[in-house]
Amino acid sequence: MRFVVECVWSGYRSSQSRTCHRTVIPKYMAEKLKKIHGIRFTDGTYMSVEVRPALHRERVSEIHGYDSLLSKMAHADKVGSVSVMDVNL
Numbered sequence: 001m002r003f004v005v006e007c008v009w010s011g012y013r014s015s016q017s018r019t020c021h022r023t024v025i026p027k028y029m030a031e032k033l034k035k036i037h038g039i040r041f042t043d044g045t046y047m048s049v050e051v052r053p054a055l056h057r058e059r060v061s062e063i064h065g066y067d068s069l070l071s072k073m074a075h076a077d078k079v080g081s082v083s084v085m086d087v088n089l
Contacts, residue, residue: 002054003030007039007066010046020047021065024054032074039073040083 007021025033030051038048047066054060069084076087 001027003027004052004054004060005033006050008048022063024060029074035079036073036082038081042084
């Protein structure tokens with residue numbers, strides 16, 4: 001089964017909120033990323049993380065914005081709302 005991880009960046013104002021990452025991921029990665037609700041950045045912005053199963057024959061338009069950050073967060077086994085500073089980048 002395929003899963004989709006989609007991240008929405010909050011921006012500095014509410015009008016700046018936008019999708020900044022969307023990729024198809026395997027099940028083992030989805031299980032780890034489901035534990036993360038969002039990521040706080042050092043500049044005060046926030047990125048919400050949502051993991052969902054991909055629909056049958058769904059065509060996902062991928063946006064590769066934060067592949068390495070999400071991979072590091074998944075392998076660090078963090079839970080809840082985490083900070084970028086929690087992971088050695």
